[in-house]
Amino acid sequence: MDNQNSAAARLIYRALNLSATPANDVEYRELLARYRASPELQQVLAQIAEGMELMVLDVSERGLIIAPARKESRFSIRLGDLRKNLSEDQRVALALSFLAICAVFYPTTALIEDDSRFPMPATLAMFRDTLTGLSGRMNALEDSDDYSREELRPGWSYIHSLPTSIPQADRASPNSIEGLVRMALNYLIEYGLVNNVGPQDEGEAVEYTATHRLRIQLRERTLPRLFDYVRSGATA
Amino acid sequence: MPNEQLPDASDSLGEPKSELIDLSPQLRNQRLLEPMNQLHATRNFHQDEAGEPLFDGLDTHYLCMATLNFMMEGSAVGAGYSMADVHSYVSSLISRIRPEKTSSACAKAADVVIGCLSNKAENYKEFEFTYFHAPTLQTLVYRFRLVTLEPDLDDVYRYRPSPEGYLLLIGMLNVDVEDQQILMEKMLQILIERGRFEQAAEFAKRAMVLSIEHRQHIHGQITQAIRAPGTVRWTTDIKPRLDDSRQHVKARQEEEGRLLMAIRNKIGEVENIKSKLELSSLHDLLSKAGNVRARLQLEVSSAEGRFIEAQTAAFRARKSSGIPDLETHLLPQAMIRPGAQLAVAAEELIVSLFPAVFPKTPDLSNLLSILLERRQLTKDADDDEDDDEIEPFQVWPDPFPDQLVVKISQWLSAKFEENRSWRIDELIDAGANEGFSAIEQQCIAFCLYRSFPDSESEFENHHAVLDGEYETWVVRGDNLRFDVKTKV
Numbered sequence: 001m002d003n004q005n006s007a008a009a010r011l012i013y014r015a016l017n018l019s020a021t022p023a024n025d026v027e028y029r030e031l032l033a034r035y036r037a038s039p040e041l042q043q044v045l046a047q048i049a050e051g052m053e054l055m056v057l058d059v060s061e062r063g064l065i066i067a068p069a070r071k072e073s074r075f076s077i078r079l080g081d082l083r084k085n086l087s088e089d090q091r092v093a094l095a096l097s098f099l100a101i102c103a104v105f106y107p108t109t110a111l112i113e114d115d116s117r118f119p120m121p122a123t124l125a126m127f128r129d130t131l132t133g134l135s136g137r138m139n140a141l142e143d144s145d146d147y148s149r150e151e152l153r154p155g156w157s158y159i160h161s162l163p164t165s166i167p168q169a170d171r172a173s174p175n176s177i178e179g180l181v182r183m184a185l186n187y188l189i190e191y192g193l194v195n196n197v198g199p200q201d202e203g204e205a206v207e208y209t210a211t212h213r214l215r216i217q218l219r220e221r222t223l224p225r226l227f228d229y230v231r232s233g234a235t236a
Numbered sequence: 237m238p239n240e241q242l243p244d245a246s247d248s249l250g251e252p253k254s255e256l257i258d259l260s261p262q263l264r265n266q267r268l269l270e271p272m273n274q275l276h277a278t279r280n281f282h283q284d285e286a287g288e289p290l291f292d293g294l295d296t297h298y299l300c301m302a303t304l305n306f307m308m309e310g311s312a313v314g315a316g317y318s319m320a321d322v323h324s325y326v327s328s329l330i331s332r333i334r335p336e337k338t339s340s341a342c343a344k345a346a347d348v349v350i351g352c353l354s355n356k357a358e359n360y361k362e363f364e365f366t367y368f369h370a371p372t373l374q375t376l377v378y379r380f381r382l383v384t385l386e387p388d389l390d391d392v393y394r395y396r397p398s399p400e401g402y403l404l405l406i407g408m409l410n411v412d413v414e415d416q417q418i419l420m421e422k423m424l425q426i427l428i429e430r431g432r433f434e435q436a437a438e439f440a441k442r443a444m445v446l447s448i449e450h451r452q453h454i455h456g457q458i459t460q461a462i463r464a465p466g467t468v469r470w471t472t473d474i475k476p477r478l479d480d481s482r483q484h485v486k487a488r489q490e491e492e493g494r495l496l497m498a499i500r501n502k503i504g505e506v507e508n509i510k511s512k513l514e515l516s517s518l519h520d521l522l523s524k525a526g527n528v529r530a531r532l533q534l535e536v537s538s539a540e541g542r543f544i545e546a547q548t549a550a551f552r553a554r555k556s557s558g559i560p561d562l563e564t565h566l567l568p569q570a571m572i573r574p575g576a577q578l579a580v581a582a583e584e585l586i587v588s589l590f591p592a593v594f595p596k597t598p599d600l601s602n603l604l605s606i607l608l609e610r611r612q613l614t615k616d617a618d619d620d621e622d623d624d625e626i627e628p629f630q631v632w633p634d635p636f637p638d639q640l641v642v643k644i645s646q647w648l649s650a651k652f653e654e655n656r657s658w659r660i661d662e663l664i665d666a667g668a669n670e671g672f673s674a675i676e677q678q679c680i681a682f683c684l685y686r687s688f689p690d691s692e693s694e695f696e697n698h699h700a701v702l703d704g705e706y707e708t709w710v711v712r713g714d715n716l717r718f719d720v721k722t723k724v
Contacts, residue, residue, distance in 0.1 A: 016594055054592055068592045071584060075592040079583045088579040095582035098589055099567050107563035125391055132386075134568055155578040156571040161379060163360035164386050165393065167319060175359050191590050205391065213591055219557075221588040223566070227559045229581045230569045 004038075007031055008045035012054065015064040016075070018192035018213075022063050035059060058216040060115070065216045082187050083174075089158045090174040096159060097177075097184040099226070100130045101194070102218055105210040112219045119215075121197060121207040127181045128164070135160040193217065260369045264378050267365040268404045271382060272300045275352040282348055284341035291345060293334055299349045302329060304405055307383060307395045316394030319385070322350060353383045353401075489526075496523075636679045644679045645694055652695045658718045660684050661706035668708075677710045684716055697721055 011031045014020045022029040035041050036059060049056055049066060053073040058065040068076035079091070086094065104126050105119040106112045135156040165178040172182035185208065188194035193214040197207045275296045282290035306325050310317035317325070326346035331337060337345075350356075355363055362379040369376045380400040385393050397405065496519065503515050560566055570578065651658060651666065660681055667677050687693040688700045695718060703717035 016592055018591065018593065066592050071587055073592070074595040077587060077590045077593055079586060082586070089575060091582045092575050092578045095578070095585050096567075096571060098586055099562070099570065102589070103563040103567045108561040109557060109559045110561075112562075113557060125387065130563075134571060138568070138571060152574050153576075154572050155575045158575055159571070161362045163354070164384070166360050167385065167393070175361075188589075191593070193589070193591075214589075217589050217591060218562075222585060223559055223562065224557075225581075225585060225588050226562075226566050226570060229585070230566055230573075233569070233573050233577070 004041050004044045005048070007034060007041055008048050011035060011045060011064055012048060012052070012066065015066045020063075022061060028063070032059070032061065032064065035064070057220045060212075062212045065213055067217065067221060077191075083183070086174065092155050093158055093162070093174060093180050094184060096155060097127070097131060097180040098188075099222075100134075101127045101181065101184055101188065102214070102222070104130050105214065106218060109223070112215055112223065115215075119210045121209045123205040123207055124178070124181060124185065125205060127185070128178050131159055131177055131181065132164060188214070260367065260371070263367045265403060265407060267367055267378055268380065268382070268400055268407070270365055271352055271355065271363055272297050275300065275348070282345070284338070284344060288341075290341060290348065294330060294345065296349070296352075299326065299330065299345075300353060301405070301408065302326075303349055303353060304382065304397055304401055308397050308402065308405060310394070311396040315388040316396040318392055318394055322395050323347070326350060350395075354385065355381070635675065636682055640676065640679050641683065644676060644683050648680065648683055649694065652698055652718070655697070655720055657720065658698075659703060659706070660716050661708060664706075664708050664711070674710045677708070681711045681713070684718070685713075687718075688716060 010027070014025070014028045014031065020028055022032055035045065046056060050069070052075070053069045054066045054075055055069045056064065057067050068074075070076070079086070083094070101122075104122045111117055111119065138154070138156045139160045159177060162180070163176045166173070166176045169176065169179060171179075172186055173179040174183060185194060189196055189208075193211055195209045195211055197209055279291040279294075279296050280289055284290050303322065303326050307317060307322060310321070323343070323346050326349050327339070327342045330342045330345050331339070334342075354360055362381055365378050366375050367378055368374075381398040382401040382404065384396050384398050386396065387393050500519070503512055503519075647667075648663065651663060663684065664677050664680050667680050672680070683694070684700075687695055687698075690699060693700065697720060698718040699721050700716045700718050703715045706712060706715040
């Protein structure tokens with residue numbers, strides 16, 4: 001039993017390390033194989049995870065993916081860990097930038113749920129154009145730009161009001177659409193959700209690929225939350 | 237009710253009332269000039285390197301309109317002019333108007349003009365003005381841009397007038413908004429008529445750009461089909477596009493054939509070598525456009541097969557959660573929700589995307605290593621600072637100048653020589669009785685607080701201890717009692 005406890009704890013430790021992959025860690029591979037074969041180990045790990053306010057999202061040969069069980073968990077990041085002092089509008093714009101990046105990688109739910117298919121690499125321009133395209137189309141459909149009550153202004157209108165990019169801006173900042181997308185991409189790369197694969201040829205744009213972790217986080221957590229949120233708005 | 241006293245135009249003239257008395261759109265359109273008016277009003281604040289007024293002898297309204305016109309010309313014959321093109325045009329325009337200006341002054345003025353059109357002062361946000369909307373009797377906010385800076389297919393950023401920018405230009409020309417398209421076509425014709433071969437080359441370039449755009453569009457459709465076969469319907473989404481493409485290719489090839497024939501005939505006719513060279517380069521350009529179309533034709537003809545392949549791959553057993561697609565449903569639906577509501581859900585949505593991470597512990601060794609770390613500024617580095625302009629550090633004047641402190645210290649020393657205990661409130665009262673001003677009374681408190689620790693105290697024979705609180709009309713806080721030290 002002690003052996004199981006120690007194996008479960010070691011596996012959780014590996015899962016919390018964003019840079020650890022079973023591909024280059026023999027012990028991690030062995031622990032995963034044991035976990036998948038032993039219902040006892042699965043139970044022990046689930047109990048330890050529960051005690052630590054963690055939850056198992058997915059187990060495969062690509063690794064164990066665990067997530068904080070609650071927003072308040074000590075293992076959960078806070079928005080302030082990413083960026084402090086964001087205004088309400090900027091918070092909305094950043095959330096939409098994250099979702100636009102996910103939408104470019106995983107346009108359909110079927111693709112998210114099919115582990116055998118992989119998303120195509122994408123460029124910063126594709127993420128940016130998804131946001132500008134959607135907000136532009138929504139603006140074109142809008143009868144009038146006049147909102148007598150500012151709190152009724154829809155989320156896309158702030159995106160639409162931002163410049164596509166700021167001339168000669170080197171740093172990612174929330175003051176332009178491109179800056180927002182770059183900010184979001186930097187965070188996703190930092191937390192092992194997106195990889196930067198560099199340009200294929202000289203002069204070509206940098207390409208980004210989604211990691212397995214992004215698929216799982218999106219499938220198990222973000223997408224159901226977003227669906228609930230959208231549905232609650234539709235019924236309200 | 238003032239509104240009731242308005243004459244009812246519909247009754248008296250038999251015309252729709254709103255058409256006659258609703259001046260709101262005109263009022264709104266008039267606001268489009270506001271950014272230029274602001275530049276005009278503040279033109280004397282801008283100075284060149286020598287400290288001379290930057291816009292001396294220059295009409296800022298003309299410069300802004302000419303810049304907008306240049307951008308419109310660029311978007312009529314191509315994908316728009318690049319940032320460098322626009323800057324050099326404005327700079328050379330200023331130099332032509334005022335030849336005595338240095339090139340750096342011209343460049344600086346051009347920066348200001350372009351910055352004015354793109355709202356650089358507000359960090360490139362939309363312009364925002366209010367106007368009165370008569371039908372609803374409300375003052376509404378009008379947000380607009382005059383120019384847009386967007387990337388073309390090669391990701392080169394190009395300036396184009398926004399719809400409001402066009403409206404402003406067309407308003408200057410007294411042409412209806414509905415005739416915008418006709419105006420563009422007319423301008424294109426005029427451009428072609430002005431210089432034959434050069435303009436014809438521009439036209440050919442435009443045709444090539446159109447072909448590239450078209451090819452890119454088809455490419456995008458196919459890519460979309462591969463990414464998400466379930467979201468594309470062949471008969472309604474792709475087939476009409478491909479049919480259009482086939483027609484486009486056919487029409488262009490016919491026109492190209494006629495043009496090439498005409499050019500070849502012309503080369504035989506003209507005797508001027510320069511004209512021959514120009515015609516020859518035009519011939520090459522048209523041939524290049526032909527290559528683009530050939531690739532488009534290839535893409536169109538292979539599109540069907542590639543789509544079927546992608547669709548076949550999409551047939552598979554899957555676990556279905558029944559959640560709608562992110563790109564076509566969830567994201568657009570989230571975007572139309574009011575921003576204030578979305579802001580509440582934004583944090584949870586963002587946080588849910590991130591994995592479990594080790595909590596950041598404020599450990600002393602971590603803290604030291606963070607403090608000792610030498611930060612490197614990389615191009616993509618994310619920083620809490622925005623791209624705002626650097627504001628000068630504001631220096632606040634010292635409320636207690638040295639002279640005042642010396643005066644009060646001397647007065648206090650005299651008091652402390654009486655060899656008795658003193659409290660702050662007693663000394664402030666004593667000062668007030670001697671006619672000290674408010675600032676002098678505050679300075680008494682300042683000097684006494686400064687002497688709280690024995691190591692800093694000006695009064696060697698006294699030791700300060702806390703003694704409740706006090707409040708006077710100039711200062712309040714913890715009271716200090718200065719007791720005479722007992723000699724050991």
